[in-house]
Amino acid sequence: MRAGELWTSLERIVDLCRDEEIELLLIAGDLFHRQPLLRELKEVNGLFLRLEKTQVVLCAGNHDYLKKDSYYRTFPWAEHVHMILGSELEAVELPGIGAAVYGFSYMSREMQAQPYKGKRAKGLQPAEILMIHGGDERHVPVKKDEAVALGYDYVALGHIHKPQNIVPGKMAYCGALEPVDCNDTGKHGYICGEITDKKCRIKFVPSAARQYIHTEVRAEGGMSGSELKEKIKAVIERGGRENIYKIMITGFRSPDIRFDLRAMDVYGNIIELIDDTKPSYDFAKIKRQNEDNLLGEFIRQLEGCGEDSLQYRAMCEGVQALMETRRD
């Protein structure tokens, strides 16, 4: 289902380029999550054939890197689609629109080299754009000052799924067109920009059909399972039912309640539900009341570590077990 949506999203972008008569469409790598099939390339090419006035420049990223027998190497793209196939920086000159795009492709899953390093803009065309896929330690590290100083009008970055404006008007990650991983939270879309007389203006445009939303739902002390379910339902309704949720239940629950997490997914759009509630024990008070017995000593030995620590969790588990099995 999701796969179909991703295609639709690309289709939407292509149609937009056609309708808005966009001159240049940049795809900064990882068009595919894995090695593309020939029919998939045909499909993409077919989509690009709709374009009338738009030039397309794309490179291969770390996911769809140029394997020895990659179809990228031999695929006959449409005339206005330009695939960069070298691992060294090369320029695609587009005199028709007065632009040159400099870029490179991945030959393997990782790439520590920085092919753009020291390669200044050559001034081949009025507008010059550097396209880099990468930016983390193992995938073409990018130092923003260095990259900006090379004299390109705009540096288009790919690889990181989250859209980010690195140097305003100069360098940005457009992010994944659609969120593909449950950690791709926030808005997703594309970057629309314009270069006129060496001046670049860019704008992020959200376009994804869905969002992955990480959210916390606070359980108040004494909340029952069904109340919590209602609350989660309300949160999802507020955030949009089309979105996909990862929900962390925080706060305090009555010590004797354990939530049945399976029952909480009302709309079927929660991919992960983590119960991080703490039993609503007042540890300090329990410690005071049990100053000289095992419970007090137990708390004394395990307290003082952060709430994420193993000790804190052990304290919760232990205190709960001791409190629940008390003799009346």
Added chain:
Amino acid sequence: MKILDLKIRNFGKLEDRQIRLSEGINLVYGENESGKSTVHTFIRAMFFGLERARGRAAAYDTYSLYEPWENPGQYSGAVRFACGGRTFVLDRNFDRYSRKTELFCEDDGEELSVGDGDLQMLLGEFSEGVYCNTVSVGQLNARPGEALAVALRNYATNYYASGGGDLDLDAALLRLKERRKEIDRQIKEDFRKKQADRERVEQEASYIWREMHRLQTESDNLKERIAYRRAHQPQREEPENNRVIDELRPGKWRIHPLEILVFVIVVVLVFMFIQRPWNYLVAIVLALLCLIYTWNRLKVSKKQEKSEPEKLLEEITPEEEKIPLEKLYWELERSEEELGEKQVQYNNLREQLEEMDEMGEEFWEQERQREAVDLAMDKIDELSLKLQKQMEQKMNDLLSEMISELTGGKYTRLVIGDGLKMCLIRDGRRIPVEYLSRGTAEQVYLALRMVSARVFQEEELPVLLDDTFAYYDDVRLKNTLRWLGSNKNQVILFTCQNREEEALKALGVKYQKIKI
């Protein structure tokens, strides 16, 4: 707790008897068979009930022993006691037909229910077993039974080790163990789900793998055919022998019709132009030669048909023979293209499988939770062991203090070993209690009983001593009575001798004498 009044309506040989007890030492004096032990048993029966044994054992059990001969309907009594600042009356009828137990508070007249455990609440940790093994000391029977060892051990692991209060360590540990199991189950469940996902992908991969094989065979086949066609087409076009006549021969014909015509003309001409009789001979020879040639041609063709490649050609239907080589090339290309596609798909799936091997966040979360539960269990174990050691230490100190007082400082250290094996320590040597004189052993056990009682008691219980001092010498008797007088609120001392009274008088300890 303090026993104020005993009212015996009918119990054993005693009938309609009222005994008033006071604070401090109560000296219950009576000759042999006067009923001292009956009073002792009566007190126990009042607080803990008197159950009939089942079957044959019933003939000699305590119940039958004290069942009155006359008026069995009056097999009953009452006890007034003070506990927690309030006074209660406990009334029991032991009779098998009209048995009942009543408990009420004298101060506010509140009816309490023994069945609901109200009496148990007043008695605290004292069960019948603990009572018999601590505060109630029978005749020549100071050594506590195994029941005390068990009770002390339980107490050590639960009450004391948890520091008293209402914690139940065993139950808590059991709860944690269950929790661990639950987490383990969850992990297993998730793993199973993941495995199912994996299997799905693997299945897909193996399907593609088979498909790849099929395509591989298909393209191999095509390649062979193309290779054959390429090897044989030129061969067939190229003449077998370079005679002009073969060149002229139409492809399908094994022998050209012109050849036959030429043969016939030649034979006829020879027949006509050569003189008789030679013409017959030459014509016949020529005709034979022509026949042999023709026969040969036909034979060669036949032979060719049967050759290996010919067979392959035969398999190919004539129609397919007409398929142009280009089409085979095209098919091969298509098949290889598809094969490549499958290859990529297959590799992608393998990659996906590799990524699936990595454990997800949820797994680590659960793993951490399990570790936390383990840590909690370890900590509780560790602490309970520590507290248990502390309790042993404390008990040893109390025991040592008491034995030192009873023996007039002869022994200063008494320690508890496993299973309540008592050891005196003197001059750095351990002396097991079995090696001691009967009298000293009795004192050691009395000390153990008194110290254990202190461990269990929320509110001190009266101490009942039934002719316990038979083996005590006068000095130690005095020491013991002094200790009881100054450490215990209420002591009920049953005796048939006068030495206790004399000793008490000599010590100047206040006491109340009750004669039975």
